[in-house]
Amino acid sequence: MTLRPGTRVRTSSADPDHHTRLPRYLRGQVGEIVYAGREWPLPDDVARGVAAPRAEIVYTVRFAAAGLWGTGRHTVLADLWASYLEQADGEDGEDDEDDGPQEER
Amino acid sequence: MSRVHDVGGQTGFGPVPEIPGSQDSPPFHADWEARVYALAGVLGRRGLFSGDELRDTIESLPPERYLSASYYERWLQALEILVARKGVA
Secondary structure (H helix, E strand, C coil): CCCCCCCEEEECCCCCCCCCCCCHHHCCCEEEEEEEEEEEECHHHHHCCCCCCCEEEEEEEEEEHHHHHCCCCCEEEEEEEHHHEEECCCCCCCCCHHHCCCCCC | CCCCCCCCCCCCCCCCCCCCCCCCCCCCCCHHHHHHHHHHHHHHHCCCCCHHHHHHHHHCCCHHHHHHCCHHHHHHHHHHHHHHHCCCC
C-alpha cells in the first residue's frame, strides 16, 4: 500500500534501542505526506546487519514547526520510512480495502 | 533509547559555525580529515560495513566522547571500533 500525497500520518512514538532515522523530535507527531519516493532498505535493519533488510517506501512528510516545538510559522520536511508511519485516524487518505470499488466522480 | 546525537530541536549548543563543503567553507580542515573520509569510503565499498552501520557506530560512542569530538574525530573513532569488531585491525 502506498500512501498518497495529502494523507495525514502519525509517526511512531517508539524509542527503539537501535539505530533509526526517525529523529526524537518527530516521535508521535502528525504530519502530511508530500511525496512517495522509491523503496529503500530500512536503516534500522541494515545497521543491525539483518541479512535481508526490509525495503520500504520512503516518504517525504511535512510537519508544522509549531506542532513540534510550540513555536515557528514554518514547516519541516523529513524523509521517513513507511514503518515509521501509520495513517492518522479520521483523516483523508488511502481508501480502506473493505470499501470496495469506488467510482471516479 | 535516545542517543547523544539525536539533538534536533534542542537549544543551547550555540550557532552552527559553518557548513563543511558549502561555498565559503572547505570540505576538510586538515589532511587527516580527508584521509579518514577516504578510508571510510574504501572500507565501505569493500563491504566491511554499510553506511548505516557507520552511522550506528558513531551514534553509539559514549556521550562524553561524542560531545568532545569533532565531526571527523567521531568518524575516526567509529572506524577504529568497526575494524576491531570486524577483525581486520
